[in-house]
Amino acid sequence: MTPTTTTPAPSAARTPQQAPARTAAEVTGARTDDAAELITGARERIDALDDRIIGLIQERMAVSAVIQEARMSSGGRRVNLAREMEVLAHYRDALGKPGTALAMTMLELCRGRV
Structure with missing residues (x-):
């Protein structure tokens, strides 16, 4: 004896529950x-800060x-690892270990x- 399967009703026939x-x-x-109320206001402020942070990162x-273009057109490399290490140290000093991950x-x- 083979098991019987039922075909589910088409999803279009279902009415979404609001x-x-x-x-x-x-x-x-x-x-x-x-x-x-306090949390809602604070979240709105965080959303505004996030928008500013994103804009600053895009500017950066x-x-x-x-x-990079100036460095490469003068015969240099695209990435300056010494400079990147300075940036990593700056973020680590300001924000701790998570700052390093953020900087990376x-x-x-x-x-x-690349």
């Missing part, structure tokens, strides 16, 4: 409305491209295609 609206406390994980990438990612972004 999720009930969530309160600010549910969205933020806060236990009070006051805390939820453009400046780095100018430096930023340097990778700024190098472009």
